[in-house]
Amino acid sequence: MGFLEVSEDVTEDGIRVLRISGDVDFDVAPELKQRIVGRVEAGDRKLIIDLSAVGFIDSTAIGVLVAALKRLRDTGGTLMVVCNNEDVRNIFATVGLESVIPLHRSDEDAFAALAHAG
Amino acid sequence: MLLPPWHTLAEPGRGLAESVALAQLRLPAESSELRRARDEVAAAGTRFGLERKACYELVFAVNEAVTNAIRHGSPSADGTIGLTIEAEGDELVCLVSDCGPFVPPRRRRDMATEEGGRGFAFMAALTDQLELSVEPNGTVIELRKRREVKVLVSDA
Numbered sequence: 001m002g003f004l005e006v007s008e009d010v011t012e013d014g015i016r017v018l019r020i021s022g023d024v025d026f027d028v029a030p031e032l033k034q035r036i037v038g039r040v041e042a043g044d045r046k047l048i049i050d051l052s053a054v055g056f057i058d059s060t061a062i063g064v065l066v067a068a069l070k071r072l073r074d075t076g077g078t079l080m081v082v083c084n085n086e087d088v089r090n091i092f093a094t095v096g097l098e099s100v101i102p103l104h105r106s107d108e109d110a111f112a113a114l115a116h117a118g
Numbered sequence: 119m120l121l122p123p124w125h126t127l128a129e130p131g132r133g134l135a136e137s138v139a140l141a142q143l144r145l146p147a148e149s150s151e152l153r154r155a156r157d158e159v160a161a162a163g164t165r166f167g168l169e170r171k172a173c174y175e176l177v178f179a180v181n182e183a184v185t186n187a188i189r190h191g192s193p194s195a196d197g198t199i200g201l202t203i204e205a206e207g208d209e210l211v212c213l214v215s216d217c218g219p220f221v222p223p224r225r226r227r228d229m230a231t232e233e234g235g236r237g238f239a240f241m242a243a244l245t246d247q248l249e250l251s252v253e254p255n256g257t258v259i260e261l262r263k264r265r266e267v268k269v270l271v272s273d274a
Contacts, residue, residue, distance in 0.1 A: 002150060023156075026185045027149035056156070058181055059236040067233035087174050094175075094243045095236060 002027035015046045021053035029061040036068045045077030048110045052084055078117055080110040135207025143201045147193035155184045155201055162203045166210045167265045175244040176263040182237040183214040183259045191216030209262045217256040
């Protein structure tokens with residue numbers, strides 16, 4: 001298995017930010033899943049997945065995000081994805097995923113959306 | 119008369135072109151090989167003259183096919199799957215092969231919530247043509263992407 005490049009922050013409000021970098025393919029998607037599930041099981045309810053430094057994310061990793069979003073929503077939480085890369089945004093749009101997982105252009109946009117979501 | 123220096127043919131002639139092999143690879147059926155598969159397709163696409171966006175889309179689609187072969191297919195006796203890249207007229211053709219029977223994608227219950235099952239939707243949406251051949255000795259997925267044909271227009 002590969003090595004997921006990720007760093008983490010938590011805000012004062014308890015919002016967990018995972019900043020991912022590099023290519024996120026099937027080689028590292030299981031690790032991404034493990035990391036997110038671990039955070040949710042530890043009690044995190046608001047997650048921001050920052051893909052600003054990701055130039056490639058495949059369907060298996062996108063699936064991990066979709067499943068995490070559902071799981072969080074089922075427990076009253078939510079997940080926001082930050083992505084400003086046009087290639088990646090185009091991929092999401094191609095199969096209509098931008099309506100499933102809204103992509104925010106910056107951390108600030110994602111925080112604002114979280115605040116709005118309560 | 120004012121004409122742009124070139125215009126784009128939407129439908130270049132097809133069917134008559136010979137195919138020229140650009141790369142024939144045997145990749146170990148391991149997820150760590152995905153990067154190499156992407157790099158090979160990206161390099162071939164750039165050399166072939168695919169537009170940047172088209173090249174990225176083809177790389178994404180082929181990565182999905184290789185991922186499927188690794189996850190659901192059967193490698194050959196030496197533990198590898200095949201990736202062949204060919205030029206055929208104005209199309210770049212990528213063939214991803216494994217030795218297993220085709221495993222149809224699980225019927226998706228809900229695109230909005232299901233984790234898996236998007237590979238083929240991506241492959242179909244991101245290529246100009248997608249073909250699946252189920253043969254007695256394995257499964258081959260053929261993915262095609264067309265380059266723009268620039269034609270010089272002269273006043274002469």
